[in-house]
Amino acid sequence: MTTVEKDRTTRTEAAAIMPFGGWESTPTGAGSPDDETLFRFPAPDDPAPSTARVLAMALWAAGLGLTAIGVGITAFVTVFGGAAFWFVPTLALFGLMSVGLAVGAFLSIHRPFLPWLLLVCSTGPLAIDVLIAALY
Known part of the structure; x- marks a missing residue:
């Protein structure tokens, strides 16, 4: 063989x-x-990347995920209460942008500053999601 x-x-x-x-x-x-x-x-x-680096990135991503769950629950209640046609697609667009940037951060974990930049940038669209869900 x-x-x-x-x-x-x-x-x-x-x-x-x-x-x-x-x-x-x-x-x-x-x-x-x-x-x-x-x-x-x-x-x-x-x-292997350092344990502290992976832990810090994972905690940041967990914070983003928990915030997104809060936005999702708020949006779910809002949709059943009656929402405009743009509400769900807008939340989905900004949510997917945030997820994509967070994934990019983990794929670039061996770079010195790029993962942190991407995690900071992924916080922006999620903050917009929070504002839309809270103010609508």
């Missing part, structure tokens, strides 16, 4: 068309031309 191993590639074919430098399937090492890649799934041989 023989085993066939696939060669590990450093970039996917779609990386040439992806924004932000594309997605990377495995790390390429320091000083490579792929240093501009901002988002990638961590590879098995990547060093």
Whole structure:
């Protein structure tokens, strides 16, 4: 019985068309031309991020999630009480923007400042959701 191993590639074919430098399937090492890649799934041989960094990011994301649950409950009650046609799509749009930015933060966890910037930016759309749900 023989085993066939696939060669590990450093970039996917779609990386040439992806924004932000594309997605990377495995790390390429320091000083490579792929240093501009901002988002990638961590590879098995990547060093683990510090526990404090992961904990702080997870707590921030948990706070965002709990706030979004509050917005959802408020919106649920408002929709049954009668809401304008724009109410639900607007809340969904800003909520998805917030989730997308938070996901980007976790995908860029090996970068020094980008995850924190993305988490701060994900707070903005959620704050708009809170204002819309509270003031409507």
